[in-house]
Amino acid sequence: MDKQQIARKVLERLKKRYQLKTALTWKNxxxxxxxxxxxxxxxxxxxxxxxxxxxxxxxxxxxxxxxxxxxxxxxxxxxxxxxxxxxxxxxxxxxxxxxxxxxxxxxxxxxxxxxxxxxxxxxxxxxxxFGIQEGIAVDTHVKRLAFRIGLTKNTTPNKVEQDLMKIFPKKEWSNVNHLLVYLGREVCKARKPNCEKCPLNDICEKNI
Structure with missing residues (x-):
């Protein structure tokens, strides 16, 4: 699979598992x-x-x-x-x-x-x-997971963002952050990733 195919599977699988909103509470x-x-x-x-x-x-x-x-x-x-x-x-x-x-x-x-x-x-x-898709927010979770899965070879946030923007549909850019953050917190943790419980196990470069 190429990176765009992997990106599609990431979205498909994680959308079934997580909510498409920030974990922060806000009204405006x-x-x-x-x-x-x-x-x-x-x-x-x-x-x-x-x-x-x-x-x-x-x-x-x-x-x-x-x-x-x-x-x-x-x-x-x-x-x-x-x-x-x-x-x-x-x-x-x-x-x-x-x-x-x-x-x-x-x-x-x-x-x-x-x-x-x-x-x-x-x-x-x-x-x-505002629903304006200008880019993908890359925090520590997104950076870590994107690298592990094999969606980028870069480790600096700006370069990781540019790589992800090329393979994920623009309409999904906000969702990419939400989904990877939730997976990073629950399963793909920094020190002890629980690969056996990961819904991306079979497409993750770390395990291939």
Whole structure:
């Protein structure tokens, strides 16, 4: 099988097993942007415990733009790197008010210009909040699984993303992230992949 055939089987099998949505809890683009920034170097489970308190205090950019950074730090402390995250989120809120009428922008260029927002975060926001398939969000799970399965020989996120974009249909780009993340958490873990229980066992390069 070539890589596109393998990609089709990956989608077919994992769609039967997992939900096609983020593990983060959110209601709008603003909430997804904040949650994704908080999720850097932190579990989605932990973020989902923090965001209800966060959005009760700061439900929109206008509220957060006027917040004291120290207060934000207290709320998000458990997500790690809380000082940088707090500063970035408050500054992002100010930019959204000043430049975008309080709305989260809908282009890659605008999103990655925001403090603390890299391409991965922008892809997640664009694909899930707006249905805009600009690229594939490559986190540690996606990078690891794509390499193990044999969908890429690269290990840097940008190059992995480019390889995956060539073999998966554009309409599925957001789903690729969801599906590989769920499989990475449940089965194909970094240290002890449970290959016997993996639905991709027979097409995975690691086992062929």
């Amino acid at each position: 683009a603003w909430e997804l942007l904040v949650a994704t920034v908080l999720a850097a170097q932190c579990t989605d489970e932990r973020v989902n415990k923090v965001t209800p308190v966060f959005f009760e205090k700061w439900p929109d950019p206008s509220k957060l733009a006027n917040a004291e950074i120290e207060e934000v730090e207290k709320v998000i402390r458990s997500t790690g790197f809380f000082r940088n995250k707090a500063r970035n989120l408050v500054n992002t809120a100010k930019i959204l008010i000043e430049k975008y009428n309080g709305q989260v922008p809908k282009t890659m260029e605008e999103l990655v210009s925001l403090p603390g927002v890299a391409r991965k975060t922008a892809n997640i926001v664009l694909g899930n909040a």
